[in-house]
Amino acid sequence: MDVVRENSRNPNAIAYAVLLVGALIFPELMFFLGGDSNDFLVSLAADGGVFVLMAIGLNVVVGFAGLLDLGYAAFFAIGSYTYGMLASQQLIGSPLHTALHVPFWIALFVGLFIAAAAGALLGAPTLRLRGDYLAIVTLGFGEIVPRFFKNPHLNAWTSSVNGISALDVPTLPAWITGPWAGTDLAIEQNFRFVSFNYTAWYVLIVLLIILSVLAVNNLQRSRLGRAWMAVREDETAAAAMGVNTVTIKLLAFAIGASVSGFAGAFYGAKLSLVSPDQFTFIVSITILSMVVLGGMGNIPGAIIGAIVLYAVLYYFLPAAPQAVSGWVQAIGLGSLNNVTPNWPGLAEFVHRLQFIMFGLILVGTMLLRPQGLLPSRLRAQELKRGVHDEPVTSAAAPV
């Protein structure tokens, strides 16, 4: 009970509790409300979980270490392609002549390490750049990576523009299938990674998110996390205090990238397809918006930002045209739905407004809560006081 009382005023603790309970009851609630027909919502949530993972990872780079990364989707791509090559028939046509069917659970961590290595590789030559210049280089990297996978000369490895399809699905090891299969303990009848029941995917992504949150949270509250903050606040002073800024920034890049390696492998497995078109610039920007909207530098903030933005982008906005035309029909203005030469019909009209609405939501949130939905204590302060309030006037004029 002490734990509860201690944390009852800590917004982060409350956020974690709500998120965890929400994640646990979401699939049951969906089943209860709509039965199997709501399974697509569970699937959607699992896809959203991929973005939650990436927001957690990008938050390390942008929020903790203060390095603006505009090409984060590149690491997502690298994670996905790693899984695609390791867990499909793809490599049979490559010079290796063997299809590697590496089990998902191993490939997941291979993806993690490859993405981390790519992060370090990108970081090594570029981290001497600061601010906007780093952002431009990462932007370039984000464009180069999908193009690299598209390269026809690598057709044998990556299938070029077609991408890699028919990826392996994860299988639970035999010793774990026991209790699930039995009639008495069957909590969920088809707890298998199949394309028509998404609960298993959902559970898996929730577990991956929990794992990543624990890891990143531990890092934040360590020597390394403090060094990240110090580098973000004042790189020169951090170096003078003995912080090896190059290593520290490389670690931020590598660790941030590794989380999206996780996300990439999961996404590839769930979709059973990896194609270069999945990793466009818009993905990088969406993830960055999630982090900023949620509250930079705060893990639960990034998670909430990702959930909110994902729900808006992939649920509410696509559903809006139908919903709006339904409403006007109900209040007797059904004529608005009629298509005329000058009027595309209300549903189509709303559909065309999608990006404006998305923009308005972003701008509106940033105007009302510039610090993000759930900011870190620090960021809330930063934005509350824009100017120096200590008496600095006398500091600069000794003669």
Added chain:
Amino acid sequence: MSSADAGTILSLQGVIKRFGGLTAVDQVSFDVPKGEVFALIGPNGAGKTTLFNCITGMFAPTAGAVVFEGHDIAGTKPHKTAQLGIARTFQNIRLFEYMTALDNVKVGCHVRMRAQLWDSLFHTPLFHHEEREVAERAMAQLQFVGIEKRADDFARNLAYGQQRRLEIARALATEPHLLLLDEPAAGFTPQEKVELMALVQKIIDKGITVFLIEHDMRVVMEASQRIAVLDHGEKIAEGTPNEVRNNQRVIEAYLGKSA
């Protein structure tokens, strides 16, 4: 490397620093004796801070040797010089503004910590042990400079004098042998200056050599045992406070040539 005698902690030998065509530091040589307060003075733009930057590795000197405890460290990276035992404060305070005072000092402890990525990731026993120890050490440093009551406040919210003290605490947390203070008394009231001199004495008593840049002549004359004077990048005098005070070139540099 010739003057590796026991009494000298830092020896500059013909240090030159040029920025393009501008020579900011020109052939400067002097020895900083161990365990004393050594002061560097000179008019604005004389090259004092540039010299500090050459010592701490912010800049690599164009030529010359910076011998610290018997090793030439010219061109060594800043985090390495911190590791070797040189700490510094900045002329215009450079704290981690949005970190608490305690965390600022903990960053200073960073260089003496052993926890690796593994320990940070899994919060191993070593991690817990070290974090407890660092929290105590950081708190002790705050007490040492007298701002322990502000431990949980953001550095930027501290009063100006407290910020200067916090910078010193953070530098001391790196466990230096040599502490470089860049105008520590700038903007201080006479009372604060007296307190600062007492603090400098306490640092000396710990066995740490203090090398300071200062404009306030009272502070310099009272606090330091030896003084070097820089003007237009050149060393124009060196000696005890009394010698420097009566040096003709020093008087000219500060007051202009008398008729």
